[in-house]
Amino acid sequence: MRYLPLTDTDRQAMLGTIGVQDIDDLFQDVPQAARLDGPIEGLPMHASEMAVERHFSALARKNKAAAHSPFFLGCGAYKHHVPASVDYIIQRGEFLTSYTPYQPEIAQGTLQYLFEFQTQVARLTGMDVANASMYDGSTACVEAIFMARRVTRRKKAVISGGVHPHYVSVARTLTHFTDDEIDAHPATVQQGAPGDDIEALVAAVDEHTSCVVVQNPNLFGHIADLSGLAARCHEKGALLIAVVTEVVSLGAIKSPGEMGADIVVGEGQSIGGGLNFGGPYLGLFACNQKHVRQMPGRLCGETVDATGKRGFVLTLSTREQHIRREKATSNICTNSGLMALAFTVHMTLLGEEGMRRLAAINHNRAVEVAERLAAISGITVLNDSFFNEFTIRLETDTRALVRKMARTKLLGGVSLGRLYPDDGDIERCITLAVTETVTDDDIDALISAYKGAVA
C-alpha cells in the first residue's frame, strides 16, 4: 500500500525489538469480543490512485460547475476569480502539511502570514484587531454573540431579519441550551429596502440587550447605515455586531468599524477561497482593542527572539481551551488557517487599489443587471441600494423557475423559498449576485431566461 512505508520485514523486526510475537499483542487492551479479526466487512479493499481518481471524476461529472454555466448565485457564498498563484502558495507543503504553529522558531512562515492576515482583516473591517480565523461566518457570528455576553454580562441578543437565515439558525441552536435569549426579528422584503429593520432593532435595544446583530449588505443585498443603530446600542450599553458575508463589498462601502460596530464577523470565502459547495470557508472575527481578552480563537502577536530579532508567536492563549479549559472564551481549536493564507495572498495581490477596482466592477455590473431586469415587466427589483447582490420579486413559483433555468444550464439566482420555506411573501423572491466573473454573454442569457419566465 503506497502510503505505508513499513515492509513486512520491518514489522517483524520491530515486533522483535518490542518483545511481542504478534501485532495483536499490542492491542491487548481492546476487549477481545470487540476486536475484528480481519478487514472490516462491507467496504472495498485498497485501490490504486488511478482507480480512485476515476471514481471521483465520475462523481464530479454529475455536478454542474459554476464555471460551466452563466452563474448568479450568492446569499453568503460568492464566485470570484482567484489568481493561480494563490492556489500554488497554499499547496506548498511547508504551509499545507504543517500544524498549528506551536513551535514558533520553525513556524515563522505560518505566524507571519497570520499577523499579516490579522492586520488586513482589521483594516478592511475598520477595527483594531482581528483573530487568526474561525470556521466560517456563521460560527464566527454565534461566537460574537457569546463574546458580547461575556463583555456586557447580559444575555439577550437581538438579531436583524436581514441576517442570513442559516446564521440565525446557528445562533438559535447554540444558544438554545444555554440560558441566552435570542430576539430574532423576522425577515421582511419591503420595496426599496428589503430586509431593513434598523428602526425595529433600535426600538428593541434595552438594558438587557447584550448585542444587536445586523448584516450589511444584508441577505437581500440591501446596504444600510449602521451609525444610528450603533449609537443606540452604545447608549444602552450593548454591543453592535456587524456581519459581512461578502467581504468584497468592503472595497466600496463604509466599513462597519467606521459606522460604529463593536465586533465585526464575516465570511471571508470571497477572497482567496472557492465555492467548495459550502466549505471549507473562512470565519473573520474583528473587534476593538479593549475587548481583546474576550475574543475567541487564536491570536498571533509580535515579539523578539533571544537575539532581539523580531518574530511572531501565538499569544494570549490564556483565553483558549488548551490553557483555560471550561473557562475558555471558546472551544475552538483547529480553525481555517489555510483559508486565511489564501485570503492573505489574494489580498496582498489586490491591495487597496485592487480591492477598490474589484468592488467597482462587481457593483457596476450588478447595477447593469438590476436595471435590465427592472425593465422586464413582471419583475420588480426590490433594492434601492445594493453592492453586488439584490433581490427581485416575481409572480411565479420561483423555486420551479430556478430549477427550470438550471436544466437549461443557467444558474440564475437563489430562490428564497429554500431559505424561508414558510414565508409566502419571500418565497416569490430571488436573490441574484453579479461578480466580476459574469460575462456579457452570461448577462444576455440571464435576461432572456427571465424574459421567457415572465412572458
Added chain:
Amino acid sequence: MRYLPLTDTDRQAMLGTIGVQDIDDLFQDVPQAARLDGPIEGLPMHASEMAVERHFSALARKNKAAAHSPFFLGCGAYKHHVPASVDYIIQRGEFLTSYTPYQPEIAQGTLQYLFEFQTQVARLTGMDVANASMYDGSTACVEAIFMARRVTRRKKAVISGGVHPHYVSVARTLTHFTDDEIDAHPATVQQGAPGDDIEALVAAVDEHTSCVVVQNPNLFGHIADLSGLAARCHEKGALLIAVVTEVVSLGAIKSPGEMGADIVVGEGQSIGGGLNFGGPYLGLFACNQKHVRQMPGRLCGETVDATGKRGFVLTLSTREQHIRREKATSNICTNSGLMALAFTVHMTLLGEEGMRRLAAINHNRAVEVAERLAAISGITVLNDSFFNEFTIRLETDTRALVRKMARTKLLGGVSLGRLYPDDGDIERCITLAVTETVTDDDIDALISAYKGAVA
C-alpha cells in the same frame, strides 16, 4: 500590469539616478528608423488572468483529451498514469524556477536528482552511465549517430526500418548537410515480425559503418534479440545504437545493454511525463564508461565540499559548447531537466517492483486485446512478439477508419499511412498501444468498433 513591480514613481526615480530624461534615452543604440513609437500594431493590449484563462479553456475544449475517450495510441508517445505527487514535486518553485545548476552550493536539489536520474537510466537500459537528458528521443538518436562517428571515426550509419520514421527523418535532416552517410533501410511489415530487418542490417555492416541504429520494441511493436547484431557490429568495429521509445518495456524485456548495445537512446516520456501533444518530452542517453568523454549533453558527478562532505556538480564540461565551442560534442545547452525530475520521482515511486508490475499489466492487457482483435475475421495481427503495442492489417482505408472512430469518441490506434504516406502496404496497417490506463469498457468499445469496421 500584474507581473511588473516597478511603479511610475520608481521609474522616474531610477531614470534620475541613471541620469537620463526618458526611457528612450536608454534605447539610443537602436536605429531611430526601426524604433516603434508605441505598442506594436496587430496585437491586443494586456489582459487579466481571468480573460486569459477563459481564452485557453475555450481552446482546450476544442481538443479531445485522451482521458475522455477509450484511447489506444502509441508510436513513440504513450499514455500512462502519473501519480499526483510527481506533478506536485515538479511544480515546487525551487525546482521549477531554478536554472541549470551552475552554482552547485545552492543547487544540490537539482544536482542530486540528476545523479539519481543518471543512475536510474543507466540501470534501466543496462549501461554504465547516462547523461542528464536530451530534448527527446529523436534528437538523442541523431546525437548518438554523431557520437558513433566521433568514436569510430567512420561516417556511415545504418538505420533499421523498424525505427520510428520521425527519428529517421531527423537523422536524415541533420546529417544531410554534413558528410555523414545514412543507409536507412525500408520499413517492412511482414507477418510475424513486422519491421524486423536484423538480417539485412547484419549484412549491411561493414568497415565503413560507424553504427547500426535499431529500435526495440520497434515502431510496429515487434521485439527482437539484438545480441547477434551487436556481435556483428563489434566484429566490424561499429557501434550498436539501440532506441527505446517505450521505456516501460524495460520492466519486462531484456535491456539493450544486456544484449550488447553500445549506446542506448530513448524517449522517457512514459515515466513521469504526459502526452502534451508531443512535447516537452525527455531524451535519454546512456552508454558505456569507455565512451563517456564523447557523450553529448550535461553530466552530473559526485565530489566533496571544502569540509569533505559529499556533494554533486556538473562535470566533464570540457565536452560542452560553453567550454569547447565549435569543438563541443554537441551544441545542446538547455535540456529537459524538469522532465528528468518527473521521471526520477515517478521511477522512485515505482522502484523495480513497481516497474515490473507496470510492465506486466501493460503486456498482459496488450496480449488480451491482440487476441481479441485477431479473432475478428478481416483483421490480422502481424506481431508474434510485442510488449504493449502491436500492428494489425486490415483491408480497408485505415486513415478513414481511424478518423471515423474518432468521431464516435474512440481513439483506436495510429493509422500508419500518416507515418508512411508512400507505402501502400503499410498504409493498410494500424498500430495500437494498450497501457494500464485502458479499462475493460475501453477494450469492449474498441473491439466492437473494429468489428463494425470490417463487417
Added chain:
Amino acid sequence: MTSMNAKGRDTSGKALADAPQTFSGNRALILDEPLIFEIGDRSRTGVDLSDEALSEDRLGGLARNRSIDIPGLSEPETMRHFTRLSRMNYAIDMGLFPLGSCTMKHNPRLNEKVARMKGFADIHPMQPQSTVQGALELMDELAYWLKTLTGMPEVALSPKAGAHGELCGMLAIRAAHEANGNPRSTVLVPESAHGTNPATAAFCGYGVDSILATKEGKVDVAALKAKLGPEIAGIMITNPNTCGLFEKDLIEICDAVHEAGGYVYCDGANFNAIVGKVRPGDLGIDAMHINLHKTFSTPHGGGGPGSGPVVFSKRLAPYAPLPFVRKNDEGQFELVEEENLAAGDHPDSFGRMVAFHGQMGMYVRALAYMMSHGADGLRQVAEDAVLNANYVLRRLEGEMSAPFADGGPCMHEALFSDEWMKGSGLSTLDVAKAMIDEGYHPMTMYFPLVVDGAMLIEPTETESKADLDRFIDVMIALARAVKAGETDRFKGAPYYAPLRRLDETQAARKPKLTWSEPDVAEAAE
C-alpha cells in the same frame, strides 16, 4: 555518531564558527522577509482589473471614502514573499512531525488533486440539488464509510472540526435529556482530556466534574461510578486516551453511565490507533467525532481547516443536526434542510450548527484517502501506527521515563515525563528546542496534564523504520547529552532555526496583534 548521518559521511568538518556576519542579514537559503506592510504600498496591485469609476448612485450614500490602507504587491513580489515565508516552516513533507494527539501523517497529493476538480471545488452550496447530485452522492458515500468503520447507525457530517464535533455530540445529548424532561447539570471529564472537552461541555451549559486518572493512566472506573447520578448528563471520554492508552474498561463505563441515565460521548481524535481493528459502536458509546484532518489525512494546513463528523448511536440519532443527505424514493440524493424541518420531517433534530452543509473540500480528500486504503489498508494503518509508537516507546524507555510503560503496550503514541531529567536544570521545553536543531519537529509538550513535563510522541504509520531509527538515535544522544550536563546545547537552542528562541512572555504582556507604522522615534533607533 556519524552513523546517524544517512549520507554516511563525517559532517564534523568545520563548524560555522568562522562564518562572517552577512551584510544582508540573510544566510544563503535562509532569507529574511519583511512584512507586506513594509514592502507593499496601497497603489500597487498584482491583479489586472480595469480601473472603472465606482457608480455611487445605488450605494445608499455609503461609499467608502476613507482609505482601506492595505498594501498591494505585484505578482512576482507576492510569490517571493510567501515562498520565503513558507521556507521558514517545518512540515510533514520535510520530516517527522510527532505531535502527540495530532496524527500528523502523510498528506497524499492525490487528495489535493481530486478536491480541486471543478465538479467539487466550483459548485455553490445553494445550487438546485439536481445540479449537485455527484456531491450529494459523495457525502452519502462518506457517511457510509464512517458509519461502517465505527459501527454506528447515524452520522452528522457538518461539524467543521473536532471541537465543533464535540459540540454536535453534546448538543444531541442535551437535546435527548431535554426530551426526557431534564437536561441535567454536569458532565464528567477525565483529567487527561483535551481542553476542548471541558470547554465544549461549558458551551452547552454544563458544569464539568473532573475524574482523576489511575496510576496506569486510565479512567478510574470506581471514581467514575461514584460520581454517577441523576444530575450527570454523561461523560466525555477519549479513547484511545491522550496518554496513548486504550480505555480497556470502556464497555463497563458505558454500561454504568447508561444505567445512570447518562450518555457516553467519545472523543475520537485518536481513532487512528484503532480504525479497522475495533468498531467504537461495539463498545457502547453514544456519539463520537472523527477528525478527518487526523485519521483521514486531510491536511492540517498550519491550523485548519478540518472537519469533525459525528457518529451517533440509535438512541441519539433522532437528535442529530441538519442538514444531512438521504436518497429518496426516485433514487435522487437530497439534502434534509430547514424546509424539511418546517414540514415536520426529522422533528427532533437539534437544528443547524453551521451555514450550508459542512466541509465539502475535506469530505473529498478523506474519502479519497479511505478508498485508497480500503478495508485492508485502514486496518494496516492502525496496526502500523501502533507498532511505530510501541517501537519508539520500547527503544526510548531506558533513556527517558515512560510513566505508563510498565502497564503494557501503548496505542498510537508514546508518553514520557520529565522525571528522567530531574536535576539537570533542563526542561521538556529545552529538549524540544534542541530537537529543532536536529531537524525534527518536537513532540507535544506538557500535555496531557496527568504527568509532569509530558512529551507525547505520535509517529503515525507513515514513518519508515529507518527514519524512526534515526530519530530514536538522535533522541538517545540528546538524552545522554542532558545527563552529561551539556546544558548549552539545550538552553541556547534552537541555534540553527530562522529565529532563536522566541519570547512568548513579552508577546503576551503588551500584545501587538496588528502591524502599525513604527513611531518615527522608534524607527530612528
Added chain:
Amino acid sequence: MTSMNAKGRDTSGKALADAPQTFSGNRALILDEPLIFEIGDRSRTGVDLSDEALSEDRLGGLARNRSIDIPGLSEPETMRHFTRLSRMNYAIDMGLFPLGSCTMKHNPRLNEKVARMKGFADIHPMQPQSTVQGALELMDELAYWLKTLTGMPEVALSPKAGAHGELCGMLAIRAAHEANGNPRSTVLVPESAHGTNPATAAFCGYGVDSILATKEGKVDVAALKAKLGPEIAGIMITNPNTCGLFEKDLIEICDAVHEAGGYVYCDGANFNAIVGKVRPGDLGIDAMHINLHKTFSTPHGGGGPGSGPVVFSKRLAPYAPLPFVRKNDEGQFELVEEENLAAGDHPDSFGRMVAFHGQMGMYVRALAYMMSHGADGLRQVAEDAVLNANYVLRRLEGEMSAPFADGGPCMHEALFSDEWMKGSGLSTLDVAKAMIDEGYHPMTMYFPLVVDGAMLIEPTETESKADLDRFIDVMIALARAVKAGETDRFKGAPYYAPLRRLDETQAARKPKLTWSEPDVAEAAE
C-alpha cells in the same frame, strides 16, 4: 549596514559561533538527505499496481531476468526525499537570480495552470487532426504573435530550445546556399557569442571564423566586412549582444552580409531587451530563434525544457522545417507533415528536425504570458528590463569596473570585469560565492569571454526597485570588503549554504556519474 535588513532590526546579535554540532548532521530546516539508493530497496514501491504474473509467451523469449536494480520508496518517503532536495535549491521564487544572458524572470503560475488543462496536456501528437483543432489553433496564434513581434514573415515552432533553434536557422541557411549550388564553407561568429553559436555552425558542417569585439564591446564592422566573401555562408550575431549592448550597426552589417551573398542569423536569446521596442525584421536579419524559456517566461526547470521557435525572412521561408500549422480553405487547421512533403507540398523545406510538433507545453505557457502582457505590456517589459539593468550599472560602476559603461547605456544586462579587484587575491568566483551567503544567486561568471573575470548581471523587469536597491547595497558592501582585504569572507564562502564550496576538479578527474554500492572497506571507514 543594519539598514539593509528589511525587517529594520539589528541582526548582529549572537552569531552562530556557539552553536553545537548536531548529532543528526541536520541544522534545523537545513536537512541532509541521502540518495534514493541508500534509503530505498528494490522490493518497495509507492504505486499500487496489481501483482500480475507476466505472461511471457509473446515476449519473443526476451523476458528480463536480471534485476533492474532500481530502488523504490513509499509515497511519503518519496515526497520527503524530493521536498528536502528542493529546499537545497535557490530559485526565482526565492529571490533575485541575475544570471546574465538567461533572463530569469518571474514564472506566472497561471501559465502552469493552463498548460495542465487536459485539452493540452492530455492529447497525443498522432491523434486525428480533427480532434486537436484547439491545439493547432493555439500554435497558429503563437506563430502569429511571434511573427508580429519580430516583423518576420515565417516561423518554425518545432525547435526544442535555443541551440536547437540555432540549428534550425543555420540549416535553413545552408539549404538556401545549397539550392544556389554552393553551401559555402565558413560562418562568422563574434568572439562574444554564446558557445552554442560556434557549436551549431560546426554541427551544420561549417567552419567558424571568429570576429573580435571593438573596445566598445560591439562587433567590429570593418573587421567583419574584411572577412566577407564567396565562402562566407553568413554570420551568427547576437543582438542585443552578450555584453548587454545593442549592435547599433546591425543594419549595415546585414546589408554587407547580404551583398556578399550571405545570410544573417541572429541569436535572439536577449530579445527581452527589445521586445515591443523594435522588430528585428526591420533590421534586415534572416533568421532568429526566440527562447520562449527566457523572453516569454516558460520556466527553466533547473535546466529545461525550453522551446526555441525560429522566425525567418522571406528569403529563407521556403527552407523552413516541417511540421507547421496552416489553416486550410475550409477553415480547419492542419499540420503540414511528411505526407505533404511526399505530395510535393512545401518542397524546399529542409525537413524534420524533431519527432512530432515541438514543445506544446511551452507554447501554451508562452502564449498565456504574451496575452497577459499584450502589446503594451511587452513593450513595458523591455523598457523595465533595460531600466533595471542600467540602474544596476550606474549604481555599481563606481565600485566595480564596467568596461563598456562609458560608451553609453546598456540594454537588459550590465557587464563588469574583475579589473577592480586586481591585487586583492580574490576572483570573480570568490565574489560569487560570497553572494550566495548574502542570499543571492550569483550573476553569470566568466562569460562573455571578451572581458576578464566577467560578471554579467541581468536583473530582468520582474524585480522591484526596493529589491534592486537591497541587492546593490549588498554588492557595494561586498566590493568594499574586497578592497578592505576581508579575504576570509570570500575565500571561505559560501559558509551558510547546505554545502561549502564544492571541488569541481576532483569531480572531473575521476568522474563518478552513477551511484554504486560502496566497497565494504570504504564503508567501514
